[in-house]
Amino acid sequence: ETAVFQTPNYHVTQVGNEVSFNCKQTLGHDTMYWYKQDSKKLLKIMFSYNNKQLIVNETVPRRFSPQSSDKAHLNLRIKSVEPEDSAVYLCASSSGKGGSDYTFGSGTRLLVI
Amino acid sequence: GQQVQQSPTSLVLQEGENAELQCNFSTSLNSMQWFYQRPGGSLISVFYNPSGTKQSGRLTSTTVIKERRSSLHISSSQITDSGTYLCAGGSNYKLTFGKGTLLTVTP
Numbered sequence: 001e002t003a004v005f006q007t008p009n010y011h012v013t014q015v016g017n018e019v020s021f022n023c024k025q026t027l028g029h030d031t032m033y034w035y036k037q038d039s040k041k042l043l044k045i046m047f048s049y050n051n052k053q054l055i056v057n058e059t060v061p062r063r064f065s066p067q068s069s070d071k072a073h074l075n076l077r078i079k080s081v082e083p084e085d086s087a088v089y090l091c092a093s094s095s096g097k098g099g100s101d102y103t104f105g106s107g108t109r110l111l112v113i
Numbered sequence: 114g115q116q117v118q119q120s121p122t123s124l125v126l127q128e129g130e131n132a133e134l135q136c137n138f139s140t141s142l143n144s145m146q147w148f149y150q151r152p153g154g155s156l157i158s159v160f161y162n163p164s165g166t167k168q169s170g171r172l173t174s175t176t177v178i179k180e181r182r183s184s185l186h187i188s189s190s191q192i193t194d195s196g197t198y199l200c201a202g203g204s205n206y207k208l209t210f211g212k213g214t215l216l217t218v219t220p
Contacts, residue, residue, distance in 0.1 A: 048206040055206045100161035
């Protein structure tokens with residue numbers, strides 16, 4: 001099956017903890033993304049990587065750090081979570097700058113208590 | 114200002130009625146796309162439509178670049194069409210999303 005796979009689906013943690021989310025795509029795309037969907041359902045870009053190189057970093061707090069070992073993987077680490085980090089984090093991939101083959105994963109829901 | 118504006122915010126239809134969703138976008142965006150999201154679900158691409166009109170079954174998308182607008186028309190709505198429809202514009206390795214239209218189709 002070719003798709004974008006995210007783990008975990010759901011994670012609950014306390015303020016100040018570190019969390020890591022994994023994302024893998026088996027579509028052969030060369031660009032991967034992390035988006036954040038807040039409680040009002042607004043989706044915003046966080047990071048874009050093309051062939052393991054950071055292309056877009058949309059003024060994300062420094063406690064967020066993306067990690068790409070190869071073009072099929074893009075993980076996201078949050079060093080010390082804060083309550084406002086509670087959201088759904090969506091990973092996506094596409095070829096090039098993004099076109100008709102934009103594909104999203106099922107998301108990781110983070111709850112910070 | 115907001116780069117992608119969607120309307121309406123929400124829409125309630127009876128099964129069989131038609132829906133027209135609108136999206137206006139700024140000049141910095143192109144390659145408009147429409148996505149569908151069920152509650153708690155992932156985003157599914159509905160249309161990639163940088164310009165012109167595209168149709169797939171009961172769904173039709175029209176993008177008029179000169180007027181910076183794109184629309185999604187759903188004909189003969191079904192209960193399974195319920196969910197959130199998001200439009201997005203592409204630029205430089207990212208999509209900018211509108212706030213979405215929540216569509217509810219009732220029996």
